[in-house]
Amino acid sequence: MTVMQLLHEPRTFSWWSRIYLRLFRTVVVAACVACAAYGWLAHIQWLVAAGVTIGLGEFVECTYYLVVLNWGERSRRIDI
Numbered sequence: 001m002t003v004m005q006l007l008h009e010p011r012t013f014s015w016w017s018r019i020y021l022r023l024f025r026t027v028v029v030a031a032c033v034a035c036a037a038y039g040w041l042a043h044i045q046w047l048v049a050a051g052v053t054i055g056l057g058e059f060v061e062c063t064y065y066l067v068v069l070n071w072g073e074r075s076r077r078i079d080i
Contacts, residue, residue, distance in 0.1 A: 025062035
């Protein structure tokens with residue numbers, strides 16, 4: 001779903017949840033990638049490990065929640 005399609009949807013709980021999750025995922029994963037890159041350049045192994053681990057974990061978790069929201073709407077368990 002594109003940003004323009006998201007902006008034209010009705011503003012329901014699931015709409016706000018989807019916006020929040022996508023924004024959170026983008027910000028957190030980008031920050032983790034930046035920290036991991038800095039750790040790589042500065043030879044700080046624990047920062048690389050933490051950045052990669054946290055970034056992947058948050059990406060998977062937010063993606064899971066988005067999949068659950070989509071499933072809930074498709075199965076009509078969440079009001080659109």
